[in-house]
Amino acid sequence: MDKIRIGVIGLGQRSGFTKYWHQPNGGRSIVVAGADIDPARLNKFRERVNPDADVTLDYQELLQRKDIDAVVITTPDNEHVKHAVEALNAGKHVYCEKPLAITVEDCDRILDAWQKSGRHFMIGFNMRYMNMYRTMKAIVDSGEIGEVKAVWVRHFVGRGSDYYYHSWHGNSANTTSLLLQKASHDIDIIHYLTGRYTKKVTAFGGLDYFGGNKPNDLTCLECSEKLICPEYRTGPLVQCAFREEIDVEDNSMVLMELEGGIKASYLQCHFTPDYQRNYTIIGTEGRIENSEYEQKVFMKTRTSKTWRELSDRVYEIKKAEGSHNGADPIICEDFLDMILLNKEPVADPLAGRMSVAVGCAAAESMRAGGRVVHVKEPEPWMSGTSPRLMDV
Numbered sequence: 001m002d003k004i005r006i007g008v009i010g011l012g013q014r015s016g017f018t019k020y021w022h023q024p025n026g027g028r029s030i031v032v033a034g035a036d037i038d039p040a041r042l043n044k045f046r047e048r049v050n051p052d053a054d055v056t057l058d059y060q061e062l063l064q065r066k067d068i069d070a071v072v073i074t075t076p077d078n079e080h081v082k083h084a085v086e087a088l089n090a091g092k093h094v095y096c097e098k099p100l101a102i103t104v105e106d107c108d109r110i111l112d113a114w115q116k117s118g119r120h121f122m123i124g125f126n127m128r129y130m131n132m133y134r135t136m137k138a139i140v141d142s143g144e145i146g147e148v149k150a151v152w153v154r155h156f157v158g159r160g161s162d163y164y165y166h167s168w169h170g171n172s173a174n175t176t177s178l179l180l181q182k183a184s185h186d187i188d189i190i191h192y193l194t195g196r197y198t199k200k201v202t203a204f205g206g207l208d209y210f211g212g213n214k215p216n217d218l219t220c221l222e223c224s225e226k227l228i229c230p231e232y233r234t235g236p237l238v239q240c241a242f243r244e245e246i247d248v249e250d251n252s253m254v255l256m257e258l259e260g261g262i263k264a265s266y267l268q269c270h271f272t273p274d275y276q277r278n279y280t281i282i283g284t285e286g287r288i289e290n291s292e293y294e295q296k297v298f299m300k301t302r303t304s305k306t307w308r309e310l311s312d313r314v315y316e317i318k319k320a321e322g323s324h325n326g327a328d329p330i331i332c333e334d335f336l337d338m339i340l341l342n343k344e345p346v347a348d349p350l351a352g353r354m355s356v357a358v359g360c361a362a363a364e365s366m367r368a369g370g371r372v373v374h375v376k377e378p379e380p381w382m383s384g385t386s387p388r389l390m391d392v
Contacts, residue, residue: 004029004339007062007092009083010075011036011045011055013236014097017323018072019049020332028336033068035059059083063090070120070339073097077181078174081106088117093339097124099184100352102176104360104376107353111382114349120338122331122345123352127185128192129327129334131317132290135297136279139288139315140193144299144308146285148194151264153186154278160250160270161231165210165241166220172247177363179203179252180356183268186277187355188347190266193281196259197354200374203362205252209271212242254362285309295319350382 006021011034022031033054034045042055056062063071063086070093073083081101087094094114100123101107114121127133140148157163164182168174175181191197210231214223218240226232231241250270257263276292285308286301297315301308320326337343354375361373 004069004336005067006031006070006072007033007068008072009035009059010073011041015074016048017328020329022050033062035062063087069093076168076174077102081109084110085113088113088119093120095122095335099180099356101356102180104357107356111349111353121349122335122338123347123349125188125347126324126327126331127189128346129330130325131320133189135315135317136288137193140281145283145287148262148281148283150282151190152280153266155186155268156272156274156276157270158272158275161241165246166233166237166239170246170248175248177359178248179362180359183359184355186266187358188351190264194258194262196262198256198258198358198375200372201254201256201362201365202370202372203254203365204370205249205366207249208251210241210250211246214240214243216243216245218243252366350378
């Protein structure tokens with residue numbers, strides 16, 4: 001084929017990264033169509049990505065087109081299963097934004113459809129393509145900190161209200177928990193860096209700041225308290241952050257035990273003043289820790305009776321061009337390589353399923369007072385999708 005012809009389902013803000021697939025002058029792909037139920041988004045998509053794209057309010061029209069080779073899904077989380085399964089059944093290659101779905105059962109439905117389709121499937125784990133985490137992965141794989149035994153992750157979501165509590169994300173019917181929507185990246189990076197999946201979790205959390213008793217239809221612009229409310233916003237997302245329907249935790253802590261006995265902890269807070277992810281990976285011969293503010297990775301060594309104990313090291317992470325710290329253009333190219341060259345993805349589809357399974361187990365634990373919950377294991381047929389992990 002001359003160019004991969006791509007259609008996009010879901011034309012909200014996240015769909016803007018699909019511009020990297022629109023390469024009409026000499027590239028390998030072109031974005032030819034988009035679908036969304038919101039009429040206002042159709043022309044905005046054209047402005048951002050391709051002014052000549054065909055746009056429609058009915059995604060079925062897009063799936064029925066024989067000239068579309070691949071479909072990109074950037075719809076709300078609870079819609080992923082419907083759109084992914086139907087796109088695969090229509091014979092399209094599929095790129096699906098994370099999280100894969102909002103239940104483990106829906107993830108398995110997608111994987112089943114993918115296996116039967118004979119098409120390529122990619123989950124949008126773009127953090128695996130960020131220079132920061134690629135560097136940390138290379139250090140771990142080099143053996144410089146020995147065998148990994150512990151992982152600590154702190155995720156400060158300084159714009160938690162802007163991204164999650166002024167919109168549909170704040171209702172568990174749409175997301176299950178932000179331990180899926182927001183933490184799916186972090187859970188996956190824990191799996192990626194360690195090379196192991198999580199077996200069981202215990203978690204505590206609460207709705208400690210957002211939510212409340214405000215009407216569900218209240219917006220910031222109409223609120224009588226807007227002059228004194230610290231969460232007053234203007235722009236596209238203006239639902240009240242203290243409305244009644246909000247029921248997803250804004251402050252959560254998860255303890256995880258991974259295959260091989262690796263211990264991990266994850267903290268997510270949505271009302272911090274800063275926005276950063278802090279990872280610490282501890283091995284038998286040292287540890288690494290990142291600083292997103294400084295764009296550095298620090299490696300410290302311990303006594304090991306090897307050359308590794310002789311020095312510490314600081315890695316300066318180079319700036320990359322493109323959205324999400326340069327990750328989006330690279331993952332878009334990888335999707336094309338997967339279709340055209342049969343290249344294996346950096347994150348296989350099972351990885352998407354397992355991050356959701358951990359998030360669901362952690363949400364269950366949180367809402368049951370912190371009891372230990374075992375992560376739902378994949379069906380045996382899925383083991384072939386992830387040979388690097390499932391032989392443990």
